[in-house]
Amino acid sequence: MSALRKSAESAAGTDTGLDAHLVVDRGTFRLDLRLEAAAGEVVALLGPNGAGKSTALRALAGLTALTGGSLRLDGTVLEEAAGRRVPPEGRPVGVIFQDYLLFPHLTALENVAFGPRCHGVPKREARALAADLLDRMGLADHAGVKPRRLSGGQxxxxxxxxxxxxxxxxxxxxxxxAALDARARLDVRAELRRHLAAFEAVAVLVTHDPLDAMVLADRLVVIEHGEVVQQGTPAEIARRPRTDYIARLVGLNLYQGEASAHTVQVSPGLTLTTTESLTGPAFVAFPPSAVTLSTTRPTTSARNAWPARITGMESHGDQIRVALTSTADGLPLAADLTTVSVAELALEPGAEVWAELKATQTHAYPA
Known part of the structure; x- marks a missing residue:
């Protein structure tokens, strides 16, 4: 066991994991985030731009001071708003930025050895540790290479x-x-998942990409306007989104309304039939692929049909994502159609159509 690990475990005592209440006031913006994670857990912070993800990360790293709350790691207080504050360089925290920020004048080996050297580890020991880590990353042959000659994945x-x-x-x-192209991203994501699975401490991931979050994290914490709006496992979040942002993130349409038995009244002009029986405030979620469009009122057995106007169209994988609004109340809707269907229906922005949805394709749950 190295001197660094001994020092960290001695300071930690018997408690392990992260226990944080991050409060940061910045004029018109306030972050108020409670975040707990066990050792070995990977937590992903998700949210729209301006939600407070980067502020939270900077607060955890000690780069932004708390104006309220506290931060404990392995039972040790790293920061209290009106008391103790361990500076960034004194925290047992590692940070990977999206542009990596490698020292351009140092080789890969020297970049990796830099941190231990700053903590007083002798040069030979630091270089041996760096060589071992690079070997574990499959980069033993690149130890003497400088960053400009490395690929994004490397x-x-x-x-x-x-x-x-x-x-x-x-x-x-x-x-x-974020800095990787699509091809490299697939391979590096798989490698990163393997390394994080073997990581024995807490990892906090900030990302805009739902796939990165779903693949890499054990638990998702979604923040909007500086506060947690939903958290849970990737499966729980994908199954029951609770805000429009989360629904878009996981690729679902989401409506909120008042349930009565097998119907949910979403607005005065739209009531959806569902297979679940509920009473009271409820959400209804369904994928864009479940929506079909027609230019005349449907005569099929589908229980849900309502008029809508096309507001936009764009390629979405091998399909066309059609954006619509209900003509009765302006509620948004997304539908995924094949290019053949779009051509046969002669769909274009501004066209008025009928949206159709089977009850069996919906998922209703309490709000």
Missing amino acids: AQRVALARALATEPRLLLLDEPL
């Missing part, structure tokens, strides 16, 4: 090795795959 792995070299008790990842 640079990401060097950045991960550098963050792990100080044996952090909290690993922060800020959009770690």
Whole structure:
């Protein structure tokens, strides 16, 4: 066990994991986030731009001071708003930024050895530790290479090795795959998942990409306007989104209304039939692929049909994502159609159509 790990475990005592209440006031914006995570858990922070994700990450790293709340890691107080505050360099925290921020004048080996050297580890020991980490990352042959000659995936792995070299008790990842192209992203995501699965401390991931979050994280915490709006496992979040942002994130249409038996009144002009029987405030979710469009009023057995106007169209994988609004109340709707269907129906922005949805394709749950 290295001196760094001994020091961290001695300070931690018997408690492990993250226990944080992050309060940061910035004029018109306020972050008020409670965040707990067990050792070995990967938590993803998701939210729209301006939700407070980056502020939370900076607060955890010690780069932004708390104006309220506290931060404990492995039972040790790292910060209290009106008391103790451990500076960034004194925290057992590793950070991977989206552009990796590798030192351009240092080799991969020297980049990884930099952190331990700053913590007083002798040069030979630091270089041996760095060489071992690079070998585990599959980069033993690139130890003497400088960042400009590394691919995006290789640079990401060097950045991960550098963050792990100080044996952090909290690993922060800020959009770690954002700088990669689609092809490299697939491979590096799989590698990162493997390394995070073996990480024994807490990892907090900030990302805009729902796939990154679903693949890499054990638990998702969604924040909007500086507060948590929903948290749970990826499956729970995908199954029961509770805000429009989350529904779009997981690719669902989401309406909220008042349930009575097998119907949910979403608005005065729209009542949806569902297979679930509920009473009281409820959500109704359904995928865009469940929606069919026609230019005349449907005569099929589908229980749900309402008029809508097309507001936009764009390619979405091998289909066309059609954006619509209900003509009765302006509620938004997304439908996925094949290019053949779009051509046969002669759909275009501004066209008025009928949206159709089978009750069996909906999922209703309490709001």
